[in-house]
Amino acid sequence: MKDNHWKSRKVVIIGAGAVGSTFAYTLAQSGLAEEIGLLDANHELAMGQVLDLAHGQAFFPSVQIREARKADYADAHLIVITAGSKQQPGESRLALLQRNAKIIQNIMDEIVQQNSPAVVMVVTNPVDILTYIAHQRSGWPRGRVIGSGTVLDSARFRHLLSQHCGVDVHNVHAYILGEHGDSEVAAWSMTNMAGMPIEQYCSLCGKCDDWETSRRKIAEAVKNSAYHIIDYKGATWFAVGLALTRIAAAILRNQNSVLTVSAVLEGEYGLKGVSVGVPCILSQKGVERILQVNLTPEEQNALAKSATVLGEIIAQLGLPGPAFPR
Ligand SMILES: NC(=O)c1ccc[n+]([C@@H]2O[C@H](COP(=O)([O-])OP(=O)(O)OC[C@H]3O[C@@H](n4cnc5c(N)ncnc54)[C@H](O)[C@@H]3O)[C@@H](O)[C@H]2O)c1
Numbered sequence: 001m002k003d004n005h006w007k008s009r010k011v012v013i014i015g016a017g018a019v020g021s022t023f024a025y026t027l028a029q030s031g032l033a034e035e036i037g038l039l040d041a042n043h044e045l046a047m048g049q050v051l052d053l054a055h056g057q058a059f060f061p062s063v064q065i066r067e068a069r070k071a072d073y074a075d076a077h078l079i080v081i082t083a084g085s086k087q088q089p090g091e092s093r094l095a096l097l098q099r100n101a102k103i104i105q106n107i108m109d110e111i112v113q114q115n116s117p118a119v120v121m122v123v124t125n126p127v128d129i130l131t132y133i134a135h136q137r138s139g140w141p142r143g144r145v146i147g148s149g150t151v152l153d154s155a156r157f158r159h160l161l162s163q164h165c166g167v168d169v170h171n172v173h174a175y176i177l178g179e180h181g182d183s184e185v186a187a188w189s190m191t192n193m194a195g196m197p198i199e200q201y202c203s204l205c206g207k208c209d210d211w212e213t214s215r216r217k218i219a220e221a222v223k224n225s226a227y228h229i230i231d232y233k234g235a236t237w238f239a240v241g242l243a244l245t246r247i248a249a250a251i252l253r254n255q256n257s258v259l260t261v262s263a264v265l266e267g268e269y270g271l272k273g274v275s276v277g278v279p280c281i282l283s284q285k286g287v288e289r290i291l292q293v294n295l296t297p298e299e300q301n302a303l304a305k306s307a308t309v310l311g312e313i314i315a316q317l318g319l320p321g322p323a324f325p326r
Contacts, residue, residue, distance in 0.1 A: 015083030016040035022241035031061030035070025073114035084124035147262025150277030169200035178306030250282035
């Protein structure tokens, strides 16, 4: 097709596997993007996903869905990276991380080479480490390179609290901070039901005998959510697709939404040299501001511990700086 004139609100998704294609599907349904480009190292897969999605165009709000090329980075609003390798038999986690780090660095080099004005969102796991690597490689302001962070974990937290308390999930406000992974932190001090702190709600509700035990179980269940789904069906893709669409809405519609994306810290929460999930104001520029919430000393310590876990892995990688320093 000769026409490569992309309009505004263009999103390029790199990696057309389970997560990338589900995100494309939910994004197309949302009507947020006028153009969605899918790019994958496996050209046949990308083409198959594009055709399958494009055949739904009669049912979507108006949207163009095409295979993207690297040149499309040049006028994309948002570039979402879901590309990654799977663990090979016998491969260590660190070796897999090194391979995925290389993939992300190469992709960032290509995006920077195109002089892209986009906000880049990393989704590939381990998302916080790869976000840090992507930002470091780009040489861009930190707000323009974000990770999907703990937006999905926070949604899982809200779902479980909603089920436990018997309250509509939309009236449950709750945040997971830190690593998208085992060291994540349930920020109970930020949790409220329709504006009522959770402890206050609990004393009114009186449904459970032992709130301390319930609290622990809920936080554990959030942490283990992905493992359960992976045991059942091999991977997760629906809820993450929706979480990514929520983040995309904040960026494409310039909403100034507060979402716990992964952001590179420069002293916030007393931390630096890592990217972790923290409450951020998100607009068309990416992270406008990192909100420093007054956490309890216990939560602050847990967040610092989570950042240390990630910082130690980053140090093991011995990363080079930006390929195109500016
Ligand atoms: N951050 C989150 O909340 C979250 C949630 C779920 C999954 N994930 C992660 O998202 C990633 C993707 O998961 P998936 O289930 O879609 O995996 P998948 O294997 O289905 O898809 C990955 C795709 O990336 C492609 N790819 C590999 N290298 C590439 C490159 N250099 N350029 C372009 N494409 C390339 C592969 O061909 C493949 O199609 C994984 O790392 C997964 O752990 C993150």
